[in-house]
Amino acid sequence: MKSAAFEYARASSVAEVCDWLRDGDDDIKLIAGGQSLVPMMAMRLTRPARLIDINEIDALKFVAVEKDAVRTGACTRQCVIANDNSLAKAVPLIRQALEWVGHVQTRNRGTIGGSLAHADPAAELPLVAQILNAQLVLRSFAGTRTVAANDFFEGPLATATRADECLEEIRWPVWNETRTGSAFTEVSRRHGDFALVAAAAQVSLDAGGKCTRASFGLAGGGYIPMTFPKLAARLLGTILDDEVVQSVVNDAAAEFDPGGDLHANAEYRRQLAAVLATRMLRAACEDARKRR
């Protein structure tokens, strides 16, 4: 379990990273926290010729809470994100998800951008990005472009990032409706392990308890973490009663294509998806009712 040989360079700025990536060479890999990349290299599932270390770039480490979005630098550690109270107040779903991500030792090293760029279909942070439709800022030598999370995830470990681009910043939309609630849960074999199924939801209610905004999603086993904007639209104007939630969730579970493996078969995963999504919509609704 030793990596194949590679060359190493420590980048001191994003401009330097873009310079390295300029030719769009597929053999170059960026390393952030390395909590997924290093095991893959040890198992020789990937063998980059050159590793560009972005861990020492301070400009990629920040949390900025603004009115309509929380901006996070791509190389901000998961532990820093989890402990940031103003971020948790603006976008509670991120901290709720991080409670399920790895362990102390991996969150101390793992980064928020690394989880998204790696795009494991069973990982928690990509699901949050999908549900909130976070905006991802990608930089290349030619400049920056912003890609919505809903266009970013293309398949297992596959994203819209080009070989000459580096994920620089993630903008997490803030729902400014007063009565907004969210919830995240998952079932895994061991706490901290990848989810067999993860589910999360965020809803806003008006003064009369009617839903004005809703988003929910499922991850684990499928190709990408899934969100269901058309189904969520059916929740609007309702009081999120059991009947409407059940009908929406059943349709979501039918769309969810989890596949099966030795950890859990597809049927079990689809059943879990329906149960967990129902619970999360109810929990998000309860959470929203408490806020005034």
Next chain:
Amino acid sequence: MNEKLYPVTVEVNGKPRSTQVPARLSLVDWLREELRLTGTHVGCEHGICGACSIMLDGEPVRSCLMFAVQADGHKITTVEGLGGTDGKLSVLQDSFCEAHGLQCGYCTPGMLIASQALLNTTPDPSEAQIRDAIGGNLCRCTGYRQIVDAVKLAATRLAAQKK
């Protein structure tokens, strides 16, 4: 094999150590094989078991998931650095002996690093906090009960020392 070597200077347990390493050398292999600090154990080598936990700039991380070259300019504490320079065990280490917090000893360095990191920030941890802190460390002797007891004992002893 002619692999390129990279200069690295790391403060390990308070002492600066300089060397040249191939890029693919993992931090744990460097600590064990070159510095002969064999207290840190290699278990799964892909970030699951926690036996290789060390402190990097005061925070616990897995040393199998870092390359030695990445530690350049940083400070590391290994299990050898937890006790006194005179070879005396730390309060936590002694509590592990007292409460039978180890059986085969394989997971012990990782358990000690994870527990010490907890006690550094949370001097009076609840059982749930202790279990969460060691949640990323596997003990296959099934000795978790005694490990939790050992951390509680250490917290009590450290609190008594402060009075």
